Amino acid sequence: MANAQAATAGEVPAAPKKGKKLLVIILALVLVLAAGGGAAVFLLMKKSEPKAKEEIKKTERKPPVFAPLEQFTVNLNDPGREHYLQIGLTFEVTGQDVADAIKAQMPLVRSRVLLLLTSKGAEELASPQGKAKLAGELVGLARATMQHSKTPSAQEEDRGIHDVHFSSFIIQ
Numbered sequence: 001m002a003n004a005q006a007a008t009a010g011e012v013p014a015a016p017k018k019g020k021k022l023l024v025i026i027l028a029l030v031l032v033l034a035a036g037g038g039a040a041v042f043l044l045m046k047k048s049e050p051k052a053k054e055e056i057k058k059t060e061r062k063p064p065v066f067a068p069l070e071q072f073t074v075n076l077n078d079p080g081r082e083h084y085l086q087i088g089l090t091f092e093v094t095g096q097d098v099a100d101a102i103k104a105q106m107p108l109v110r111s112r113v114l115l116l117l118t119s120k121g122a123e124e125l126a127s128p129q130g131k132a133k134l135a136g137e138l139v140g141l142a143r144a145t146m147q148h149s150k151t152p153s154a155q156e157e158d159r160g161i162h163d164v165h166f167s168s169f170i171i172q
Contacts, residue, residue, distance in 0.1 A: 066090050066093070067098070067099040072110075075118060076122050077119055086172070092164070095160065101146060102146065109141075116134075116138065
C-alpha cells in the first residue's frame with residue numbers, strides 16, 4: 001500500500017512552468033504600470049499645487065488699511081431751520097500706498113466732502129437709506145479725487161478705495 005501511495009504521489013501532474021512564468025510577468029507588468037500611474041498622478045498634483053495656491057492668493061483680499069479723516073462739523077441745507085452735522089469718516093483702502101495718496105490729496109478731499117455734506121438736509125440723512133446713499137456718494141467722490149493719483153492701486157477701477165465707514169454721525 002505504501003508503494004501505491006508513492007505511485008499516486010508521483011503521478012500528480014506538476015503545474016506547467018510556462019504558466020508560472022506568464023503569471024509572474026503579468027503581475028510584474030501590472031505593478032510597473034500601477035507604480036508609473038501613481039508617480040504620474042503625484043507629479044501632476046505637485047505641479048498644479050503652486051498654481052492653485054497662486055490663484056487662491058490672487059482671489060484673497062489683503063487685510064484692509066484704514067485712512068481716517070478729521071471730524072467734520074457742517075451746517076446742513078435746511079431752509080428756515082438750523083441743523084448741524086458732526087461726522088467722522090474713515091476710508092477703507094487696499095494698501096498703505098492708497099492711504100498715503102489720500103493724505104497727500106487731503107485738502108482736495110476735505111473740500112469736496114464739505115461741499116457734499118452741506119448740500120444735504122437733516123431729514124435726508126436721518127434714515128438708514130440716506131446714510132447708505134451718502135456713503136456711496138463719499139466713496140465715489142474719493143475715487144474721483146484719486147483718479148489722477150500715481151499709486152499702483154489707483155489704476156484699478158475702484159482706485160484702491162473700497163468703502164467708507166462712519167466713526168460718528170450726529171445731527172443736531
